[in-house]
Amino acid sequence: MNIQPRPRLDMILEDLERISEPADLQEISERLREFFRIDHLVYHWVSAAGEQYGCGTYDRSWAQRYIDQDYMRIDPVIKGCYQRFHPVDWKQLDWSGKATQAFLKEAMEFGLGNQGYSVPLRGPNGQFALFTVNHRCDDETWAAFTDQNRRELILCAHYFNQKALEFEPDRAPTLARQLSPREVDALTLLALGYGRAQVADTLSISEHTLRVYIESARFKLGAVNTIHAVARAISQGLIVISTSAPSGSVADPLTHRAQG
């Protein structure tokens, strides 16, 4: 197969799932940057008490400078994203004002690009984090990038934050992430090779409803797409596929491959 030498997002997410040390998040952020082909990717956690934790590809001296100068006070990205849950293009933020302009100028001297897109994350107990991609390019290129990658960025942001939360010593119990019976049914049929229309038909639901169940299952499984979700569900033993299904019992499964 003639595929481009691009890292695979599903493999990065598999490794994200497996890491056992907070320090390993750094390498994941670098690999995600490579995958998205951008200058920078940063994760920035702010606790309810105002403590900060971060990792990512910004120059270390910039990160240190940011903390030393307490730039969180004036950073428009923090102001514009705090207590929100929608992704924010930096172009929509208020960069006016002398202090903000100086902050921006300095950030660029440390190698930040002129474009940014941040996904705010609301965790338990007032936890707030930002997952940011940053790049140097023109507006059109950036608009095309965010348009094309928006949903993957949002998913990655949440997976990244979930992992960071796992490392919290006294973390609050998170929402149950078990697959629902309908999600198990849907993934099982997809694993058997049913097409979407057949799955919907078999479960007596519409294809739209099926897409919602698959979307939810994909997130619960930390997966990047449907094929990845099915693979993860099988490997975690959440769905069981008989390898010796009598022929003809599942309507020629091999001819009806699951669609990504």
Add this chain to the structure above:
Amino acid sequence: MLRYVYGTDLKQTPRLADSMFRDRARQFRDRLGWDVNVDGNGHERDEYDDLDPLYVIWEGSDGLHRGSMRFLPTTGRTMINEHFTDLLGGGTLVSPLIWECTRFCLAHGAESRIAAALMLGGGELMRHFGVAHFAGVFDARMIRIYRMIGSSPEILGSAGDGKSRISVGLWEFTPEARKHVSHRAGVSPELSETWFYRSFGVPVRQLAETA
């Protein structure tokens, strides 16, 4: 016009917020007879209003509420996951790409185009924020109105009887639906986008050039 307001920011528009919560009391308690709490201010508020949701609100020229709905991502607490999982065959819906839409409310005497305008606003959230689906909790009698304005939810199930019947369903916005809803609302897609940016910030070109 359409406004998009997070819960924490409602205090900046006290008249708008006050009239929204009052209209909700009129619709959900008085007209539909839902078992909801109305506080001493005459406001219908529930625990999900305390989670800092995003409201899409139609504001009349007098600055008062004409219609609204409320959104929360399903990665946090939602009404569906806490009260209606039986309608989904058990279990939860969880994804940052699936948002819950509840408390779809129209002020008494509001023109039907306002319902369409709210739908148009929902479509903006989907287009701009990468939302793939809305899962809604709504008054079953609204289904006919939704269909009329060209934005029919797909009903997953209903609970209760008579006028207090509550439905759970899914909304999807296609480009064709957008055109139709825009026409019904009497709001052009361009105007809708202008209002959207007024709430969320107008994109300023080339950040770098100002530095």
